[in-house]
Amino acid sequence: MTESLSVAAERTGGGAGDEGTGAAMMPAGRRRWARPARWPMLVLAGVLVFLYTPIAVVVVMAFNETGSAYRWSGFSTRWFGELAADQVILGALGNTLVVAAGATALSIVLGTLLAIGLARYVRSGLLDAFALGPAVAPDIVMAMGLLTLYVTLGFSLGLHSVLLAHVVFGTALVTATVRARLGHLDPALEEASRDLGASALQTFWRITIPGVMPAIIAGGLLTFTLSLDEFVIAFFTDGPATPTLPIVIYSLVRFGITPEVNALGAILLLVSIVTVLVAQRLTGLGGRDADT
């Protein structure tokens, strides 16, 4: 499978170029056939415009003096200042980071162990489906079910209850990515390690874990990102005194114009661009591995 993927990647990796040389060698009559259609490029351009126009609006509004969405009244950074002084938003940002970091850490542990266990010991597709289920379950159903459970058990609501809820889909996401990666690992490596006298634990730490590390990072990043932005489950399962950022933003956007939130949106975008660039440099993620 690894091979098939990398072969496919190699092949399409050279895609446009191969096609070019191939076409050059073909008889003139067939060259027209080989030239890729142009219109998908236009669709792609349209999609990027579609995806980025609202983001441009957010950034422009963040720097607009009055914060008005409809009239440009001059460049200003005052909303960033207001944001820096807004205890409610900053507190919520802190809450969100706590939840996302905690949920990611716990999900990585649970998901990695589960993925390795499933790959080694389980042949039943049902258990696989169960472990991956939370990744596709509708969030409103999960939110309702979890709140029902918490209330029935008399469990208190707060950041901890949101964190535990986020670990549910986080575990599924980490399991999915690690499980996929394990399929590509050469089992001979683990065997060799044991043959050379390493204990099971040593093999686990020195061979298995480093082997799936890119997948753990990918799954962890995914969990962290989704947790940061998760609204529905948090809206149901959070306590009133510790709102997460999406909950605060929800209450703000319902009241209309939100220049501070736009400033925050612009900052989040900047941070994410930097994070992606750094992550890519550090891990080589997003290269061929990103497709797996």
Added chain:
Amino acid sequence: MRHHRAAGGRTIAIGLTAALAVTTAGSVALAQDPATSPDPALAGQSLVISNWAAYMPEDLPARFEAETGVPVTITNHATNEEVVAKLLAGNSGIDVAFMSGQFAQALTEGGFLAAIDHAQVPNIANLYPEANELAYDPGNTHSVPYAWGTTGLCYRTDLVDAPPTSWYDLLTPAEGVSGKTTALFTQRWLMLPAQKALGFSANTTDPAEMEQVRDLLLAMKPTLLAFDDTTFYSRLVSGEAALVEAWDGWCNYAIAEGADVGWVVPSEGSDLWVDTMTILESSPNKEAAHAFIDYILRPDVHSWVVENISYKVPNAPAMAAVDPAVLAAFPNLAMTPAELLQQESLVDLGEDGAALYQDIADQIAAQ
């Protein structure tokens, strides 16, 4: 309901006159007077208070804390339904919750609210006599009124042909206004225009009457720009809407932003709503909660609230202390208790009534 985002409060503050700024500063200075020193009985207590967003002065909790030594955490809700949901989910940690009278009535029936010990709230004597006999909680046994008012039509004088006078101006809008109106969607106020237009009680639970209400509202729906509980005043300001169903205080926000805005209570009559302060039965900080309510009812504090949120409060000395410039800027603040009481008090509808209203609301939404 009546709440707006913090940034709006700021804009309003900028829009007000310098005279107002001076008096607000004055009342703030007054509030800072060390009238009381930290009360030993409150030692070790802290409060979590849930209120509508920006429905009280932003630094009020800090002032209270400075005087009493009780740390306060504020959480916001957008609707009555939201805060009730949080309270009923259990272990909410909330000590004091702001909610409308009929919701307090329902929660009292369910045993979720603590009895108010009037001995711990001496300032309750500041309330208008009328505010002690409100239908949802006569004698204020489990709730204390915070603000009150009515619901009506808020409109752009330059965008309507003639000033509206009737709920039918919203229900069957004139040609030029159609598509530029909004109606409230939170249940009781969704039904109100049709209930009053048809001559029914705002508390009716008669299924036949509610069917007529539904049909009238269904006929209105295609003429609406949107159902809107939260941003209708900014739609008036931008000109996107010309006529909106609005709570009186919130219409004032459109005035504060400088739009040509008029306000009318339709001729068929309207409701009297009361937003109250309640103490949760589950709260371990009941003394501090009582102290907070008493603090709010102090004339200087409660008039500061009026100047800050532009809503009427049922507190006689507080209303008397409100800056005349504020009263002049927002004509509907001058409505007297007698005028308000001509409107119908909203009360809880009971289990079946609530289900009926939800069903009708769903039918209107789904059509």
Added chain:
Amino acid sequence: MGRLLLLGPGLLYLTVLFLLPIAAIVGISFLESNRFGQLRWEVTFASFERALDPLYLRVLATSVVIAGITTLLAVLIGYPTAWAIARLPPRWRLVVLILVVLPFWTNFLVRTYAWIVLLNTEGPISGVLQGVGLIESPLQLLYTPGAVIAGLLYAYLPLMILPLYVAIDRLDPELREAARDLGASRARVFLTVTLPMTLPGALVGAIFVFVPSLGNFVIPELLGGGKTVMIGNLIRDQFLKTRNWPLASVLALSILGILLVLLILQSRLSRRYAPVSHD
């Protein structure tokens, strides 16, 4: 590493916090509750009967149609987009893939709010159309089912593009070329070779788009102006406002049921059209 140590923690966790909650929803759907959300322990089918009321069925149908149109648009836009990305030089391909995913890092509520600004009658789109002279009076784009679909498509389109990209990227170009060499038209190549082989990817994308669209209550609320409600809005209201937990549970189960049907369909079709493996 023992089997128990590896499988135990994760499975236990998911049993308690995933299986149990869903079981609770199933259980509650057979009970009754008062308006404070307190349950009466008596088995009844009342909520199932009530959920069959034309009112709820209509909302469910509306939701399925709205989510369905969103998914269809996502497929129609996603195919050429993924195709175009796969055709880019490798370095650009990565940049564009990141560009497609990046919006996910800004809060989705903030992005959705930006659509309110864009679609407003006083907003830029209506303004430009008026300026160009295409329309006379401000255009009411916001608070329509179309606005809800646009918002859902905006939120979930990348979830269609990514799996489609992976599927197309895996395609063996030689297969296509062979088909072309045999004289097949471009459309025919797409229908007989590309489409069947990328169908599993498209189905995964369809589930990723359809399921969250179906249960969404925020976008209908913000962009639908309360005039378009979906099943998610009803579930939220019945659960949190009216506290009719049994009815909310039945409505939630209807979404879960639709999801299960889709998953079964997806696995059947995927097996039938499994891509040629090189293993």
